[in-house]
Amino acid sequence: MPRLASTISTTATEPSRLPDRIYEEILEQIVSGKFSVGDRLPSENQIGTEYKVSRAVVREALSRLAADGVVVSRQGAGTFVHRIPGREFLRLAPIGGIADLMRCFEFRIALEGEAAYLAAQRRTDENLAAIEDAFKRLEEANIAGEVGVELDISYHVAIARASRNNLFMQTLDALAVHTFNGMNITRNLSLTSNRKRLVLVQEEHRRILEAIRVGDEDLARREMRTHIDNARHRALGASVEPE
Amino acid sequence: MPRLASTISTTATEPSRLPDRIYEEILEQIVSGKFSVGDRLPSENQIGTEYKVSRAVVREALSRLAADGVVVSRQGAGTFVHRIPGREFLRLAPIGGIADLMRCFEFRIALEGEAAYLAAQRRTDENLAAIEDAFKRLEEANIAGEVGVELDISYHVAIARASRNNLFMQTLDALAVHTFNGMNITRNLSLTSNRKRLVLVQEEHRRILEAIRVGDEDLARREMRTHIDNARHRALGASVEPE
DNA sequence: TGTTTTAACCTGTCGAACAAGTCAAGATCT
DNA sequence: AGATCTTGACTTGTTCGACAGGTTAAAACA
Numbered sequence: 001m002p003r004l005a006s007t008i009s010t011t012a013t014e015p016s017r018l019p020d021r022i023y024e025e026i027l028e029q030i031v032s033g034k035f036s037v038g039d040r041l042p043s044e045n046q047i048g049t050e051y052k053v054s055r056a057v058v059r060e061a062l063s064r065l066a067a068d069g070v071v072v073s074r075q076g077a078g079t080f081v082h083r084i085p086g087r088e089f090l091r092l093a094p095i096g097g098i099a100d101l102m103r104c105f106e107f108r109i110a111l112e113g114e115a116a117y118l119a120a121q122r123r124t125d126e127n128l129a130a131i132e133d134a135f136k137r138l139e140e141a142n143i144a145g146e147v148g149v150e151l152d153i154s155y156h157v158a159i160a161r162a163s164r165n166n167l168f169m170q171t172l173d174a175l176a177v178h179t180f181n182g183m184n185i186t187r188n189l190s191l192t193s194n195r196k197r198l199v200l201v202q203e204e205h206r207r208i209l210e211a212i213r214v215g216d217e218d219l220a221r222r223e224m225r226t227h228i229d230n231a232r233h234r235a236l237g238a239s240v241e242p243e
Numbered sequence: 244m245p246r247l248a249s250t251i252s253t254t255a256t257e258p259s260r261l262p263d264r265i266y267e268e269i270l271e272q273i274v275s276g277k278f279s280v281g282d283r284l285p286s287e288n289q290i291g292t293e294y295k296v297s298r299a300v301v302r303e304a305l306s307r308l309a310a311d312g313v314v315v316s317r318q319g320a321g322t323f324v325h326r327i328p329g330r331e332f333l334r335l336a337p338i339g340g341i342a343d344l345m346r347c348f349e350f351r352i353a354l355e356g357e358a359a360y361l362a363a364q365r366r367t368d369e370n371l372a373a374i375e376d377a378f379k380r381l382e383e384a385n386i387a388g389e390v391g392v393e394l395d396i397s398y399h400v401a402i403a404r405a406s407r408n409n410l411f412m413q414t415l416d417a418l419a420v421h422t423f424n425g426m427n428i429t430r431n432l433s434l435t436s437n438r439k440r441l442v443l444v445q446e447e448h449r450r451i452l453e454a455i456r457v458g459d460e461d462l463a464r465r466e467m468r469t470h471i472d473n474a475r476h477r478a479l480g481a482s483v484e485p486e
Numbered sequence: 487t488g489t490t491t492t493a494a495c496c497t498g499t500c501g502a503a504c505a506a507g508t509c510a511a512g513a514t515c516t
Numbered sequence: 517a518g519a520t521c522t523t524g525a526c527t528t529g530t531t532c533g534a535c536a537g538g539t540t541a542a543a544a545c546a
Contacts, residue, residue, distance in 0.1 A: 017529075018529080018530075019306060019529090019530095020310075023310075043495080043496065043497085044496080044497070045495095045496090053530080053531090054530060054531045054532070055531085055532085056299055056302075056529095056530070056531070056532090057529090057530070057531085059299075059303065059497085059498085060302065060303055060306045062497095063262055063303045063306070063307065064306065064307055064310055067263075067266075067307050067310075073496095073497065073498090074496085074497075074538085074539080075496070075497045075498060075537065075538050075539080076495080076496050076497060076537075076538035076539035076540080077496065077497080077538080077539050077540080078495095078496060078497080078539090079496095079497080089417050089418065089420070089421035090413070090414055090417040090418075091417070092410065092413055092414075093409070093413065103408045103409065103410055104410060106361070106408055106410075107357075107408060107410040107411065107414075109357070110353055110354055110356070110357030110358075110411075111353060111354065113353070114349075114352070114353030114354075115353075118349070165346045165349055165350060166346065167346055167347065167349075167350040167418070168350065168353075171350075171414060174414075175410075260498075261498080261499075262498095262499095286526080286527060286528085287527080287528070288526095288527085296499080296500085297499055297500040297501065298500085298501080299498095299499070299500070299501090300498090300499070300500085302528085302529085305528095316527095316528065316529090317507085317508075317527090317528075318506065318507050318508080318527070318528045318529060319506070319507030319508035319509080319526080319527050319528060319529095320507080320508050320509080320526095320527065320528080321508085321526095321527060321528075322527090322528080
């Protein structure tokens with residue numbers, strides 16, 4: 001049975017009420033993987049001793065975690081981990097052939113279009129810097145003549161992150177293999193058949209980035225949807241017509 | 244200054260822990276309009292006296308309401324109403340509080356809007372019949388004064404199915420499980436008190452259904468997005484601007 | 487060996503006490 | 517007379533101890 005850490009975090013953003021601190025400490029321990037679903041937490045008295053707070057404070061924190069569905073308490077037995085937030089809520093079945101790939105593009109148009117909209121609305125300077133960094137790395141891969149699929153994914157993930165809604169991030173993660181295949185096709189073909197195409201793709205990336213930079217939400221959404229729709233056509237043009 | 248009601252609800256579905264009961268009682272009072280934003284609640288001791296519970300129980304309940312953003316407590320001054328959620332909030336019993344609920348709504352607007360678009364484009368006669376069946380069942384539940392979360396989900400799932408893209412289905416299915424896992428379904432009864440709202444929601448459902456029937460893709464998307472956005476506002480209600 | 491009992495431990499609740507903070511009324515100053 | 521300061525009552529935040537009700541594993545019993 002893992003023990004909770006024995007000191008309260010001293011980061012500058014910690015809340016001022018003790019129950020709020022203990023809530024976040026315990027939550028962090030659970031999210032970071034120290035406990036699995038079904039594991040029993042230390043007793044209220046033990047937590048109070050470790051963190052040098054009274055049992056009432058611990059109870060408030062645990063009460064909130066219970067309300068969040070993260071733990072369940074059973075009188076006499078203890079408090080158990082019930083659900084770990086932030087863990088992936090979605091696992092997608094493996095895709096089949098071309099038709100599935102097309103469906104994946106279609107899904108990404110909805111998902112990433114909206115993520116770009118929210119990114120334009122909410123991005124922080126850090127978020128923007130991460131997108132710019134990914135864009136720059138893509139630029140370098142283009143110049144070096146490398147495929148850069150993973151860099152392309154990084155660019156898209158940075159935008160999903162800037163949406164500041166983890167559901168978008170997690171869904172994109174679940175789509176990773178599907179996304180990889182789609183990007184792999186389009187970037188390989190662009191490399192081998194037409195360098196002009198890479199320039200075009202990067203221009204689309206640049207347009208999305210600019211819309212997010214200036215905070216034009218509708219434009220960001222539109223540019224992202226167009227970009228993925230174009231990618232769909234690029235992949236489609238390279239393959240046999242689907243059923 | 245209005246006083247809280249002096250008895251604990253005796254409905255069959257009340258939670259078993261006292262702090263949970265007090266939480267719901269106070270929340271119900273706030274949602275039902277007994278307090279306005281900025282109003283001060285009775286003191287902890289007063290609430291404890293009225294409900295015949297100890298102050299520790301009251302504190303746990305208020306701590307949760309504070310975490311939901313519904314109240315703010317100032318040491319020495321009292322506890323004040325900060326935000327009044329809509330009635331829908333009572334039903335949804337957000338896991339992780341208001342912020343998580345908002346993220347979920349946001350995500351659904353993106354995905355279900357697009358699913359409705361594709362459903363309008365692609366639905367078969369069978370798909371349409373399934374949506375109509377779900378709609379009819381919702382109608383019957385409304386007439387009978389029952390509220391079926393599962394029926395509502397069924398309606399939305401039937402539309403996602405008509406998109407004929409399994410990624411939408413899988414994702415919304417996972418989201419429903421994620422949202423309702425551990426959800427407190429005990430507040431369904433609160434919804435029966437507002438028939439006007441049920442009529443309004445069902446009209447929105449009907450509009451989506453019609454758009455899908457006639458194959459108007461953009462209208463279907465728009466109506467679905469509006470429907471979920473409205474649901475968001477019904478849940479979150481009027482509020483003081485967040486920090 | 488299977489069943490029952492028991493003791494240690496756990497969460498749920500209560501109540502008292504003290505610390506820190508708020509705020510309005512009264513006292514004091516200009 | 518108006519502005520400022522002081523004070524006391526009240527409030528929330530936290531600690532502590534006690535008891536009630538429940539769990540569970542070990543010990544006792546048949």
